[in-house]
Amino acid sequence: MLLESQLNLIQDIQADHLFDPSSKYSYEEYIQKTTQYIVGFLNKDNFYSGESSSTLKQRIEESASTTETQLTIDEALQEVKELYLDHTISFHNPNYVAHLNCPVLLPAIVGDLIASSVNTAVETWDQSTSATFIEQEIIRWISAQMRFPTSSDGVFTSGGTQSNFMALLMARDHYAFTHYGLNIKQNGWSDVVSRFRFFCSEKAHFSIQKNAALLGMGYDAVIPVATDTAMKMQPDVLVQAIEKEKQSGNIPIAIVATAGTTDYGSFDPLETISKIAKEYDIWFHVDGAYGGCYVLTDTHNHLFEGIKHADSVTIDFHKTFFQPVCSSAFLAKNKQHFQYVSYYADYLNPIENRDPEHPDLIEKSIQTTRRFDALKLWFTLKITGTKTISAFLEKVHYLALELYYSIKDDIYFEVAHKPELSTLVFRYTALGVTDDKVHDTINLYIKNTLFKTGQASVASTKLNDVIYLKFTLLNPKSTIDDVLNIIQMIKKTGSDYKTIN
Numbered sequence: 029m030l031l032e033s034q035l036n037l038i039q040d041i042q043a044d045h046l047f048d049p050s051s052k053y054s055y056e057e058y059i060q061k062t063t064q065y066i067v068g069f070l071n072k073d074n075f076y077s078g079e080s081s082s083t084l085k086q087r088i089e090e091s092a093s094t095t096e097t098q099l100t101i102d103e104a105l106q107e108v109k110e111l112y113l114d115h116t117i118s119f120h121n122p123n124y125v126a127h128l129n130c131p132v133l134l135p136a137i138v139g140d141l142i143a144s145s146v147n148t149a150v151e152t153w154d155q156s157t158s159a160t161f162i163e164q165e166i167i168r169w170i171s172a173q174m175r176f177p178t179s180s181d182g183v184f185t186s187g188g189t190q191s192n193f194m195a196l197l198m199a200r201d202h203y204a205f206t207h208y209g210l211n212i213k214q215n216g217w218s219d220v221v222s223r224f225r226f227f228c229s230e231k232a233h234f235s236i237q238k239n240a241a242l243l244g245m246g247y248d249a250v251i252p253v254a255t256d257t258a259m260k261m262q263p264d265v266l267v268q269a270i271e272k273e274k275q276s277g278n279i280p281i282a283i284v285a286t287a288g289t290t291d292y293g294s295f296d297p298l299e300t301i302s303k304i305a306k307e308y309d310i311w312f313h314v315d316g317a318y319g320g321c322y323v324l325t326d327t328h329n330h331l332f333e334g335i336k337h338a339d340s341v342t343i344d345f346h347k348t349f350f351q352p353v354c355s356s357a358f359l360a361k362n363k364q365h366f367q368y369v370s371y372y373a374d375y376l377n378p379i380e381n382r383d384p385e386h387p388d389l390i391e392k393s394i395q396t397t398r399r400f401d402a403l404k405l406w407f408t409l410k411i412t413g414t415k416t417i418s419a420f421l422e423k424v425h426y427l428a429l430e431l432y433y434s435i436k437d438d439i440y441f442e443v444a445h446k447p448e449l450s451t452l453v454f455r456y457t458a459l460g461v462t463d464d465k466v467h468d469t470i471n472l473y474i475k476n477t478l479f480k481t482g483q484a485s486v487a488s489t490k491l492n493d494v495i496y497l498k499f500t501l502l503n504p505k506s507t508i509d510d511v512l513n514i515i516q517m518i519k520k521t522g523s524d525y526k527t528i529n
């Protein structure tokens with residue numbers, strides 16, 4: 029006999045909310061209705077409504093405090109539209125040129141929908157079956173593009189930050205093991221590790237420092253190396269830095285080269301740096317979070333020649349392969365090195381059950397439950413194909429170059445570099461103003477005003493302590509007129525600044 033409380037529970041359960049055979053018609057209805065709202069999001073003119081953060085926060089707090097009411101799908105969609113879709117940022121809008129967010133491809137979106145509905149977790153073979161092999165095939169494909177041998181391996185990660193974390197961890201634990209017989213995974217910290225040093229360019233991504241800190245080694249374990257006028261790491265300065273650290277008793281263990289720096293898109297000279305790493309017998313990691321996908325292009329493929337000497341590679345598909353977040357991979361040249369992150373749990377993947385025919389991808393990942401992010405990429409490769417993606421990437425690169433040539437001699441602008449990928453760093457300079465602090469204020473005023481008014485989203489960064497604006501161009505449908513239109517907005521706002529202040 030059922031207790032009264034159990035009877036109440038059964039009545040409370042909305043059977044058609046769980047994705048199962050009884051909900052298939054509701055599923056179709058939900059998806060169809062949702063699709064209309066998503067299409068509505070595409071119809072907005074501005075990249076941002078310009079609504080104030082205080083208004084948005086207040087409305088969302090109000091809604092959050094009324095969780096008792098059970099909304100219908102229509103009511104909930106209407107609310108999500110008003111609270112989120114109407115005010116969120118449209119990365120497909122040509123006036124969005126701020127960060128490394130790309131417009132996404134339709135095959136990738138539906139691939140994600142399948143992955144989310146089925147909810148495969150790519151951990152152990154018995155949870156993921158075919159998904160295991162689909163992910164492995166994508167890894168094999170991208171590894172071959174990176175000129176890695178078949179003895180290499182890789183895994184999908186949550187992003188470049190996590191991939192770089194894995195690289196630094198492997199480099200450290202491998203060095204500690206091969207040079208000192210230390211097993212850090214088993215025994216933890218050893219004093220000598222405090223003297224381990226990583227080298228990367230001063231334009232490398234902040235996740236190198238952050239990950240060194242997370243590994244218990246601190247920001248100071250990372251030695252920034254000066255770049256040249258093209259924002260590339262200078263090999264002679266790298267050698268000097270390595271020698272200097274050795275002289276002061278520290279132990280160089282890895283070099284991180286960047287294939288496409290976040291701000292300038294610059295490629296460190298991989299071939300030369302690989303030789304330096306070989307000379308010192310230390311780990312060579314290539315961070316291709318931004319530039320990695322350019323390996324597919326005719327314009328940039330030659331820049332990857334030296335990557336075959338790398339021990340590990342980071343690549344982000346959610347930046348330059350037009351994939352929804354997350355889609356990213358970490359590759360290691362020697363698959364044995366994944367042992368530094370593997371763990372064998374009795375309940376999940378007991379070591380005695382290891383079987384190459386039924387691989388458990390968890391052995392290579394620092395995540396346990398992990399999304400099946402490879403499916404959207406698989407779908408993209410099948411439907412869109414690499415030719416189109418490579419054309420997209422070349423298009424945004426040429427757009428950045430065209431913008432560079434359009435403004436480099438303009439007296440109102442000072443450009444910081446010639447684009448190697450699809451970013452341009454520059455600043456507005458007011459005529460007759462020589463104080464950099466004033467220019468900093470004007471450039472920040474421009475950036476903030478354009479955002480607040482919903483006109484355009486432009487990023488800012490610092491070069492030699494001076495504030496610059498940055499365009500990150502990732503929309504292959506943007507035209508030179510679109511970007512020059514933002515340049516006009518910048519000029520207008522810059523000249524308004526004088527009259528307002």
Ligand SMILES: *Cc1c(COP(=O)(O)O)cnc(C)c1O
Pocket residue numbers: 128186187188189190192232233235286288289290315316317318344356
């Ligand atoms: C964006 C970026 C990262 C971090 O990647 P996430 O996917 O945002 O974690 C690392 N390195 C470089 C060069 C990047 O541009």
